[in-house]
Amino acid sequence: MSALLEVRGLNVVFSGFHAITDLDFTLQAGELRFLIGPNGAGKTTLIDVITGLTKPASGSVRFAGEDLAGKREYKIVRAGVGRTFQTSVVFDELSVLDNLDLAAGFRRRMTGLLRRRHGISDDVASALDTIGLGDLADRPAGVLSHGQRQWLEIGMLVVQRPRLLLLDEPVAGMSRDERDRTGELMQSVAKDHTVLVVEHDMAFLRRFASTVTVLHEGRLLCEGTVAEVQADPRVQEVYLGRKERV
Amino acid sequence: MLSPFRLDLLGKYLCYAIVAVGISLAWGRGGMLTLGQGVFFGLGGYAMGMHLKLQDGELPDFMSWSGVEELPLLWKPFANPVFALAMVIVLPVLVATLLGLLVFRQRVRGAYFAVLSQALAAAFVILLIGQQGLTGGTNGLTNFQYFFGLDLYEDADRRILYLVTALILGASYLSVRQLVRSRYGQLLVAIRDGEDRVRFLGYDPALVKTVAFAVSAGLAGIAGALFVPLVGLLSPANLGIVASLELLVGVAIGGRYSLAGAVAGALLFNYAKTIFSEQWPDGWLYVQGALFVAVMVWAPRGLAGLSHQFRDALSSRRKVEVQA
Amino acid sequence: MGTLNQLVIGASIGAVLLLAALGLTFTFGQMGVINMAHGEFIMAGAYTAYVLQPLAGDQAVIVALPVAFAVGGVLGLILERLIIRRFYGRPLDTLLLTFGISLILQQAARDIFGAPNVQVDAPGWLTGGVDLAGVRIAYNRLFILVLAIGCVVAISLYLSKLRQGRRMRAVMQNRQLAAVSGVATGRVDQATFFIGSGLAGVAGVALTLIGPVGPTLGTAYIVDAFLVVVAGGLGQLKGAVIAAFVLGVLNSFVEFWTANGASFAKVVVFAVIIAFLQFRPQGMFVLKSRALT
Numbered sequence: 001m002s003a004l005l006e007v008r009g010l011n012v013v014f015s016g017f018h019a020i021t022d023l024d025f026t027l028q029a030g031e032l033r034f035l036i037g038p039n040g041a042g043k044t045t046l047i048d049v050i051t052g053l054t055k056p057a058s059g060s061v062r063f064a065g066e067d068l069a070g071k072r073e074y075k076i077v078r079a080g081v082g083r084t085f086q087t088s089v090v091f092d093e094l095s096v097l098d099n100l101d102l103a104a105g106f107r108r109r110m111t112g113l114l115r116r117r118h119g120i121s122d123d124v125a126s127a128l129d130t131i132g133l134g135d136l137a138d139r140p141a142g143v144l145s146h147g148q149r150q151w152l153e154i155g156m157l158v159v160q161r162p163r164l165l166l167l168d169e170p171v172a173g174m175s176r177d178e179r180d181r182t183g184e185l186m187q188s189v190a191k192d193h194t195v196l197v198v199e200h201d202m203a204f205l206r207r208f209a210s211t212v213t214v215l216h217e218g219r220l221l222c223e224g225t226v227a228e229v230q231a232d233p234r235v236q237e238v239y240l241g242r243k244e245r246v
Numbered sequence: 247m248l249s250p251f252r253l254d255l256l257g258k259y260l261c262y263a264i265v266a267v268g269i270s271l272a273w274g275r276g277g278m279l280t281l282g283q284g285v286f287f288g289l290g291g292y293a294m295g296m297h298l299k300l301q302d303g304e305l306p307d308f309m310s311w312s313g314v315e316e317l318p319l320l321w322k323p324f325a326n327p328v329f330a331l332a333m334v335i336v337l338p339v340l341v342a343t344l345l346g347l348l349v350f351r352q353r354v355r356g357a358y359f360a361v362l363s364q365a366l367a368a369a370f371v372i373l374l375i376g377q378q379g380l381t382g383g384t385n386g387l388t389n390f391q392y393f394f395g396l397d398l399y400e401d402a403d404r405r406i407l408y409l410v411t412a413l414i415l416g417a418s419y420l421s422v423r424q425l426v427r428s429r430y431g432q433l434l435v436a437i438r439d440g441e442d443r444v445r446f447l448g449y450d451p452a453l454v455k456t457v458a459f460a461v462s463a464g465l466a467g468i469a470g471a472l473f474v475p476l477v478g479l480l481s482p483a484n485l486g487i488v489a490s491l492e493l494l495v496g497v498a499i500g501g502r503y504s505l506a507g508a509v510a511g512a513l514l515f516n517y518a519k520t521i522f523s524e525q526w527p528d529g530w531l532y533v534q535g536a537l538f539v540a541v542m543v544w545a546p547r548g549l550a551g552l553s554h555q556f557r558d559a560l561s562s563r564r565k566v567e568v569q570a
Numbered sequence: 571m572g573t574l575n576q577l578v579i580g581a582s583i584g585a586v587l588l589l590a591a592l593g594l595t596f597t598f599g600q601m602g603v604i605n606m607a608h609g610e611f612i613m614a615g616a617y618t619a620y621v622l623q624p625l626a627g628d629q630a631v632i633v634a635l636p637v638a639f640a641v642g643g644v645l646g647l648i649l650e651r652l653i654i655r656r657f658y659g660r661p662l663d664t665l666l667l668t669f670g671i672s673l674i675l676q677q678a679a680r681d682i683f684g685a686p687n688v689q690v691d692a693p694g695w696l697t698g699g700v701d702l703a704g705v706r707i708a709y710n711r712l713f714i715l716v717l718a719i720g721c722v723v724a725i726s727l728y729l730s731k732l733r734q735g736r737r738m739r740a741v742m743q744n745r746q747l748a749a750v751s752g753v754a755t756g757r758v759d760q761a762t763f764f765i766g767s768g769l770a771g772v773a774g775v776a777l778t779l780i781g782p783v784g785p786t787l788g789t790a791y792i793v794d795a796f797l798v799v800v801a802g803g804l805g806q807l808k809g810a811v812i813a814a815f816v817l818g819v820l821n822s823f824v825e826f827w828t829a830n831g832a833s834f835a836k837v838v839v840f841a842v843i844i845a846f847l848q849f850r851p852q853g854m855f856v857l858k859s860r861a862l863t
Contacts, residue, residue, distance in 0.1 A: 072450070077446055077448035089442075090443075091440060094435065101429070105429055107448070113433060115428055116428050160447070279665065281665075345844070348847075348848065354847055356661060357661045360662060361604070361793075361799075362800065365793050368836060370837075372832075372837075373836070488789075491669055528681065531673045531676060531677035532673075535672070535674035537670065538666055538667060539674075542657075542667040
């Protein structure tokens with residue numbers, strides 16, 4: 001069986017600075033994978049390359065056997081790759097429901113867009129249920145708390161039924177309560193999606209991760225279960241002297 | 247009943263209100279500050295004007311003045327009314343689509359787009375003035391007798407023309423309102439507030455924005471085409487940088503986020519302009535300048551947004567009280 | 571021969587564009603303010619030379635250079651302090667706001683100096699010209715070129731050598747970082763606006779050498795000046811210099827090659843800029859950033 005996501009020989013250079021060097025990375029369908037590493041390890045850069053935001057200097061990114069090189073961002077989304085950003089962006093003036101409806105409608109043609117929304121589609125209703133914002137469905141997204149915004153954003157991804165979800169630091173800036181709820185939400189989403197999570201938070205990692213990939217200075221350091229990675233001396237060295245000891 | 251003179255002016259205001267409907271869509275909803283609506287107004291207006299000049303089958307007057315003896319090739323198809331009417335919409339929509347796709351795909355937006363649209367207006371006017379024999383130069387197109395069988399010197403016929411203009415304004419308003427309330431309208435607002443986020447939801451923002459820009463250009467073209475028989479004159483002075491900005495002021499005053507506000511603002515602003523220019527011609531520029539400043543400083547959402555602003559002010563005061 | 575002549579004319583158009591655009595690269599580039607009144611600051615600079623004429627005789631242009639810098643600068647400072655500082659982060663609103671200001675200033679000039687154009691006499695030593703390889707280069711054009719180069723050199727020295735200038739660059743590159751590093755960004759903004767607007771005044775004086783002065787003098791240049799900034803890249807001195815001269819030379823060649831060329835020149839320049847933006851959407855030079863907008 002071939003992998004869902006295959007990154008081969010990837011190099012990314014920002015005006016002389018090597019953000020990613022000779023990276024090989026594989027993700028199987030159905031996985032929930034964590035991507036960790038110190039600042040500047042190239043985690044977000046990898047996501048940026050997969051989603052077309054950053055152009056690599058060399059190397060290939062294949063998604064479900066399809067080469068993503070040179071594709072425009074929205075076409076990559078249509079191919080089935082969805083992502084969130086470190087700072088959540090939802091549309092403040094639209095209601096929670098309309099935010100989800102907007103995300104759900106991304107395959108509509110222009111003529112379909114010209115109609116008003118009537119009622120709630122099943123996909124939107126089930127996404128609303130998954131993220132637990134049913135009570136706030138008709139409120140503008142601008143009134144949501146930070147945590148709720150992140151959940152709405154995850155909901156907006158789920159409703160698009162992507163084959164791969166990329167979450168960039170989903171629990172940054174959240175309270176402990178919110179982190180737990182986000183973790184549970186993530187696990188329930190991972191039941192029927194392939195998910196790649198970039199995360200700094202080690203407590204969150206230990207609680208919710210199964211397999212982990214560690215990046216360091218743009219290179220792959222090691223890969224394995226949480227226990228294996230924690231036992232790896234190279235990982236300990238990289239994190240040595242940091243508060244977030246593994 | 248309004249006197250014929252006042253009615254003439256009202257007709258002109260209605261044309262500006264049609265442009266305002268389009269600007270409210272492109273700028274208020276789509277965040278595209280278009281400083282070149284005069285170009286589209288002009289394209290529609292000249293397409294109509296050229297047809298009207300050819301209705302009597304003679305060479306247009308200004309051509310003989312500037313020594314042109316044969317009808318230029320560019321003018322010939324405009325003798326056909328169907329072609330001319332089609333061009334009223336096709337030309338502005340085509341130019342806007344081309345420009346929109348080229349700049350929006352490259353993510354040229356915000357201030358860059360505003361500056362470019364303004365440069366387009368400047369270049370368009372200089373081109374019109376320079377091509378004296380083709381366009382009538384600075385004087386533009388004047389002296390129209392008939393408009394599709396209506397005698398433009400007959401008050402009764404003119405009333406029909408106003409009615410048509412008012413109906414077209416109503417239709418434009420209703421269709422854009424429908425557009426704004428549709429999913430497309432929400433998408434446009436979403437792109438205004440977070441273009442990249444929308445891109446990562448799988449939409450092509452360039453396409454969505456271009457559609458809104460092209461619709462606003464088409465409306466400006468229709469307005470320009472009605473302006474020509476109503477006012478009896480179309481010249482580069484109606485289309486340049488300052489004229490294009492004036493098309494925008496009404497919308498800013500009325501409220502860019504509100505369709506009704508934009509229409510009311512355009513009517514109000516142009517009415518005020520007429521009154522002031524009659525009473526105190528030198529002072530009008532001061533008033534206009536001060537209006538710009540006042541609206542931007544105290545009412546960025548325009549008159550229609552005052553209640554919104556008031557509510558915001560109240561709720562922020564309440565927040566402060568709670569914190570204290 | 572003809573080519574060389576057009577190059578010279580193009581360079582002199584470019585120099586004028588550069589002078590008009592120089593201030594904008596900073597107010598637009600650093601502060602994101604689209605100052606439409608910049609054109610009226612140019613106009614104010616030109617009238618400064620006119621006002622000084624009875625006092626300074628035919629040396630008015632030279633005397634006016636520093637005075638016009640101060641006049642433009644003070645006008646800019648007043649504008650910044652009174653209104654624009656409330657508008658940071660709202661670039662499109664500043665555009666409309668400052669357009670209102672520019673209407674007021676135009677009418678004020680009309681009321682003070684009258685609507686008809688006035689003339690400023692060039693100093694005697696700027697009349698005539700020099701023959702170079704069969705091409706006649708007028709001294710006044712040469713003077714504008716030298717003035718533009720002088721301004722660019724002065725600005726780049728200011729930005730690289732003086733502490734004030736380095737602060738300005740810091741704010742331009744990353745306003746928030748500069749602010750938390752202890753740079754008083756408000757002060758820097760004032761200095762930027764003073765210098766940027768002062769340069770408009772200088773540009774106005776230069777314009778008196780090649781044409782009459784009228785209330786709408788600025789409007790003729792403001793659009794082209796903005797195009798120079800867009801093509802050059804925000805806040806990029808190098809970009810502005812190259813863009814100004816390329817657009818100037820392009821202008822002069824289109825006018826030369828096509829019949830009735832003056833009316834086509836602007837259209838061609840516009841098309842070239844749109845085409846250029848297909849390759850460099852953010853202008854010639856750009857500050858790299860990973861921020862998502």
